[in-house]
Amino acid sequence: MLLSLQGIRKSFGGVQALSNGNLEVSEGEVHLLMGENGAGKSTLMKIVAGMYRRDAGEMLWRGQPVSFTRPAEAAANGVAMVHQESLLAPHLNIAENIFLGRETDSKIGWVRRGSLVEQARRVISELGFQLDPETMVAKLSPAGKQLVEICRAVALGSSLLIFDEPTSSLSETETKEVFRIVKELSRRGIGIIYITHRLEELRSVGDRVTVLRDGATVHTGPLEALSRDQLIQHMVGRSVNATYHREPLPPGEPLLEVKGVSRGFVRDISFVLRAGEIVGLGGLMGAGRTELCRVLFGLDPAEAGAVEVGGRSINPKNPRQAVAAGIALIPEDRQTAGLALKLSIAHNLTMPDLGRVSSMGILNKSAEMVLASDYRERLRIRCSSPRQLAGRLSGGNQQKIVIAKWVARGARVFLFDEPTRGIDVAAKQEVFEQMDRLARGGAAILMVSSELPELLQVADRVLVMREGRLSGELPRPMTQEDIMRLAAPLHSAAETVQ
């Protein structure tokens, strides 16, 4: 047994994050760690990696009781963590990042650049990646950064590798690459703990699974013995209909018309969104989907073509104009672009439309509270009060606030960029229901998603982008293969991860 955790407890200022965390991993095993947001997965792993100290419980490393008090100590013992958000130094190159903290051979702190690069090159080629060790990390894609983190862990000679949702920001191809690496590492006898939300990818990587719920281990066992529904039931503590299916409406009048829009490598995009429609936008990472949303929302104005809302040409030059025309963007990254975490729920809700609760620049706070309470009910935001800080809510509830503020603004065209990223199964269903309700209320929705099954479940039709252009449109019933065929690059069969 490589690692054994028994009855781990941890609380933060009165909030119990872990009450009974149990987990065992042996050499060469790929162990999945699952659970909803806030179930305590990351906390448990940070305790293993020496980032937090446990309050109680037993941790055995190769049979010996241990307590890692610092990340460096965990690393010295062979525990490494590949983080969801990259913890690399962007202004250093790949080689320097791989050996960060361990670069000196000589006592006086002299760094031998040449030998660093050489060693890095060796590690990279050993793992079969296509990375130049002298590339600046800032220039890498999220996928490239994760590869560097993996190299770093391997270069450390780690015997336990923790992946924190490694595929949440990766495309399908890149995800397959991560699976290949995970298998390769486990073949070498390295134990792997793999935190994930995504049910689809489980079978292809894992040996055993541990499920955490509300800070306690509720299930642990081999993966084959568990059905998808059972797994979900363990995670949420009740059964959830995970196969959401939407009944499309007859589409209404056209709300958003995009005519030959170009910007940068996004070229000549034309399509129409009608009231009541949910249209999926599929494609690989870097196909230009997010870029297109940015153009439609005025973040990067179009260089050519026209954007029309309700028959009026708007061609937004900034988000203000887009918002005024009734376009809403629910960005991929809620925390950096969607919400002000230090502000209350109410203040976030009214931010796009303060004019509605103010006159002559002076706020009517009671009207604001009434409005906030109203939308809190309508979107079923779980919170103690509209005065609660947005930063204190779970990912799913934060997502609801972002949606609610646009509903309150009276937006009719919704651009959802990866709406389910980083939220748990139950919350996903709610987001889908939310989208459905919006559509039924007469909104037009464009949903960007890299999760093909979700596109199939939710979208009435799917637009696919490839290399900056629309490569096709698929009506129902479509299949994952259809989408992949339109999404796959035309010329190069093998996608490079860099």
Place this chain on the structure above:
Amino acid sequence: MQKSLAQRLQRLLPFVTLALLFVALTIATPHFLTAVNLASVARQTAVINIMALGMTLVIITGGIDLSVGSILAVSGLFGTMAIKAGQPIPLAIALGIGAGLVCGLLNGLMITMLRINPFIVTLGTLEAYRGVALVVSKGLPVHEIPERFSFLGDGNLLGIPFSLWVLAVCAVVMHFLLENTKLGRYSFAIGSNQNAAYYAGVPIKFHLTAVYAIAGLLSGLAGMVEASRLMTGQPTAGLGYELQAIAAVVIGGGSLQGGEGSVIGTLIGAFIIGLLSNGSDLLGINPYWQQVTIGAIIIAAVGFDEYRKRKFATA
């Protein structure tokens, strides 16, 4: 429930510190709790306090204004020179405040239009505005101002220093502005997450420019109060005041990361600094040690605040 009680107590810490300081000084020296002394403390702190109100707004947006001390000098000079030139006093005061407004507006425009970091812009104007003050005055102070002008900084109204009235009005207005206007709300939004505010269609440039203009205006007002208190326009007035203003905001719970800060907190912060320096004077403590104490308090206050946030942060 226990947690929230502890939290509440900790939030009150600046206020408790101020109260303890007040009581301690009352016990320590009979010269403290006298009308004359308290009035003098009020007059001294009023200037920094008025500036600190503007600084609060700026810091809430996640910015900083290092030029307020120089703006104070520019305004004081313009105002006193106008008086010397025979302008009526109210008009001269308005001119001085107007000069501050223009300086602040320039700061704001450079920050939003040229997209330069506020620290850099105001570091530049900290030098430049001071230079303007020196050029305009040829380096010489303006003296022999009509006695009536002393009312603003040295007079009393209903037995209370007039500058304290000015401060009270500014504080009430600023509190209302922060809590009850779009400008205030947007300031918090921009400081908390500028991206989210931009995505929500908040006119960021307009509001940021307004914020720096208001900070400039309040520094201009502070400049007039200072000039009236000392009855002179000094090109070297207000040296280092920007740091005292920032200190007051920070001691009062403002965060340099933006999104946090309050008028009450800043007032308390400024009065803590004012009492410390007054107390040290009364107790005959070496003024050099005063600086050490104030520095230590700033670090302790911020350190404690960070500790509190870490402790009560939910993971």
